[in-house]
Amino acid sequence: QVQLVESGGGVVQPGRSLRLSCAASGFTFSSHAMHWVRQAPGKGLEWVAVISYDGRNQYYADSVKGRVTISRDNSKNTMYLQMHSLRTEDTAVYYCARESSPGAKTDCWGQGTLVTVSS
Amino acid sequence: DIVMTQSPDSLAVSLGERATINCKSSQTFLDTSNNKHYLAWYQKKPGQPPKLLIYWASTRESGVPDRFSGSGSGTDFTLSISSLQAEDVAVYYCQQYYSPPLTFGGGTKVEIK
Numbered sequence: 001q002v003q004l005v006e007s008g009g010g011v012v013q014p015g016r017s018l019r020l021s022c023a024a025s026g027f028t029f030s031s032h033a034m035h036w037v038r039q040a041p042g043k044g045l046e047w048v049a050v051i052s053y054d055g056r057n058q059y060y061a062d063s064v065k066g067r068v069t070i071s072r073d074n075s076k077n078t079m080y081l082q083m084h085s086l087r088t089e090d091t092a093v094y095y096c097a098r099e100s101s102p103g104a105k106t107d108c109w110g111q112g113t114l115v116t117v118s119s
Numbered sequence: 120d121i122v123m124t125q126s127p128d129s130l131a132v133s134l135g136e137r138a139t140i141n142c143k144s145s146q147t148f149l150d151t152s153n154n155k156h157y158l159a160w161y162q163k164k165p166g167q168p169p170k171l172l173i174y175w176a177s178t179r180e181s182g183v184p185d186r187f188s189g190s191g192s193g194t195d196f197t198l199s200i201s202s203l204q205a206e207d208v209a210v211y212y213c214q215q216y217y218s219p220p221l222t223f224g225g226g227t228k229v230e231i232k
Contacts, residue, residue, distance in 0.1 A: 035221070037169070039163075044210075044212065044223060044224075044225050044226040045161070045163065045169060045212050045214075045223045045226070046223065047214075047220060047221040047222065047223065050219055050221070059219035059220065060219075060220070061220045062120075062220065095168050095169070097168075097169075103157070103216070103217075104174070104216070105159050105171060105174035105175075105180075105216065106159070106171065106216070107171050107174075107180065109168035109169055109170075110168060111167075111168055112168055
């Protein structure tokens with residue numbers, strides 16, 4: 001069945017970097033755009049970034065633009081989120097999600113990985 | 120950016136009664152080629168990932184109980200739960216997926232009265 005598994009979260013100091021991974025299985029990963037969405041403690045859902053099926057196009061939320069890079073390795077069925085210059089406000093559970101078809105719904109989500117930015 | 124505004128922030132409904140959640144967007148996102156609105160509704164429970172309930176504003180995702188329904192057009196959309204069950208206690212979010220940055224509403228917390 002379709003499965004998305006995030007990893008790479010943890011506790012990191014402000015200003016440091018972290019790379020999250022999203023391993024996909026159960027579907028043709030290279031055919032789907034993929035998203036990152038986060039939820040800070042006690043807050044709502046916030047869309048972070050999207051990458052096209054072939055990795056050629058990426059879009060970012062203003063809150064992370066310039067500090068975050070989304071990428072993917074279709075040979076490894078894995079998507080990444082490289083985060084730099086982390087801030088306390090980046091503390092959140094980060095979810096990866098699959099876009100079902102171009103410009104359509106995000107229908108499958110991972111369980112999330114917690115990133116805590118704290119000194 | 121498209122701003123999504125949900126109301127109310129929270130509501131308490133008796134078991135078996137109807138719950139209605141509203142979502143208003145700052146601009147329309149209708150694809151005139153297929154007459155579809157790029158709006159989704161998600162259910163979020165603590166410790167769980169978001170669950171897709173409704174897409175294209177009114178299409179129920181496979182496996183979602185038919186007590187959940189979506190409606191609306193233009194800039195005003197609604198999620199209804201026709202007969203609230205205990206397992207429906209959650210926070211509900213609308214989202215536009217018309218163009219990046221994709222944006223969520225602030226969420227509506229549904230509780231049992």
